[in-house]
Amino acid sequence: MQETQAKTVTFIVSRQDSPDATPYQEEFKLEYRPNMNVISALMEIRRNPVNSKGESTTPINWDMNCLEEVCGACSMVINGKPRQSCTALVDQLEQPIRLEPMRTFPVVRDLQVDRSRMFDSLKKVKAWIPIDGTYDLGPGPRMPEKKRQWAYELSKCMTCGVCLEACPNVNSKSDFIGPAPLSQVRLFNAHPTGEMNKAERLEQIMGDGGLANCGNSQNCVQSCPKGIPLTTSIAALNRDTTFQSFKSFFGSDTV
Amino acid sequence: MAGNREFFYRRLHSLLGVIPVGLFLVQHLVVNHFATKGEEAFNDAAHFMESLPFRIFLELFIIFLPLLFHAIYGLYIAFTAKNNTVKYSFFRNWMFMLQRVTGVITLIFVVWHVWETRIAAAFGAEVNYQMMENIFENPWMIAFYIVGVISAIFHFANGLWSFFVSWGITVTPRSQLISTYATLGIFIALSIVGIRAIFAFV
Helix, strand or coil: CCCCCCCCCEEEEEEECCCCCCCCCEEEEEEECCCEHHHHHHHHHHHHCCCCCCCCCCCCCCCCCCCCCCCCCCCEEEEEEEEEHHHHHHHHHHCCEEEECCCCCCECCCEEEHHHHHHHHHHHHHCCCCCCCCCCCCCCCCCCCHHHHHHHHHHHCCCHHHHHHCCCCCCCCCCCCCCHHHHHHHHHCCCHHHHHHHHHHHHHCCCCCCHHHHHCCCCHHHHHCCCCCCHHHHHHHHHHHHHHHHHHHHHHHCC | CCCHHHHHHHHHHHHHHHHHHHHHHHHHHHHHHHHHHHHHHHHHHHHHHHHCCCCHHHHHHHHHHHHHHHHHHHHHHHHHHHHHCCCCCCHHHHHHHHHHHHHHHHHHHHHHHHHHHHHHHCCCCCCCCCHHHHCCCCCCHHHHHHHHHHHHHHHHHHHHHHHHHCCCCCCHHHHHHHHHHHHHHHHHHHHHHHHHHHCCCC
């Protein structure tokens, strides 16, 4: 006898109506479609917001943008693992599929979180290359091609927040900025023009909530969806800040 | 120095754990090991350590003050972590959690151990082979000492690993892996030394 019942996919979604509301779980059953991912399933629920008990409910809130794992906006905890929902294929996930927001960040609503702290950290560590002046500063020194290729790997960071979610030292009791902005310091310090502000960035991450808060659990490097060598960056910065602290304490060229 | 107090404290914490506290631990374990050569050998070694000149200053600056800072700041570090080994059961994350757990166990053990030996000595008791033999008449104390000594050694060996990372000595994943094996070797070797000494008194 042939299977007549349509294959279904079950989702258990952690929901929260407002930033301070108590979270609750809601189950949804959807008809299976080939090549479904978590976002297409969430879109399907949005089209017809009815839970598995047949009750009409509000559509689920979540963030998304590029849909190809380069923007980092759609990160959420899927079956206990923080990752991007756009590349989370239903075929590769164990059911029921559990969706939760990354609670390391303030939850805005349902699966949507506020990652502002990461962007604030990038501002704090001056994760850019200053090229503005009152006159034309010229083209600047060249970057060797080999180094550019190496730095490209560090530049893949999309500020998605997965490393902060995985880090045991990023939590409500600490003000650790987390691995992502630290690795950006290494990236911008490696650039021949960015290097001109190297000391400023190092002094910044030697401040409170900075580099020294790393406890070497190395969850970040294991969890990074882009495979960025975050712990190598942290160790390299540990070396740089060691030299920087000796320079500024004993007195030498501090910049 | 005002802006980066946390950086300074963290680095000081890391340094003091190895120099002098870690070195003192190794020296202490080595001296204990004389117990395997009999009562007299142990008492001679213990007496030599006791009769070092400027003993109170050596104890104060090599042991008590660094240990006190390392312990108090370590408790702060341990309790600001939110352990997540259930969700992220990676090897290093387990080591991260164990480093904090063994740190707390070691502190409890050291407080007890100092009370029982050094503070007792200040009140006139003589620290010798006989004293340890009496302590170990209670089998629970043997268990407590084994747990305490193993915790302290683990905390030192794994702390040495993170010392190399924190000061930027081992940067590449390969050097960190080799450092893992090396510190594992130190953990095993010192554990043998420590356990042998404990059973020499039993």
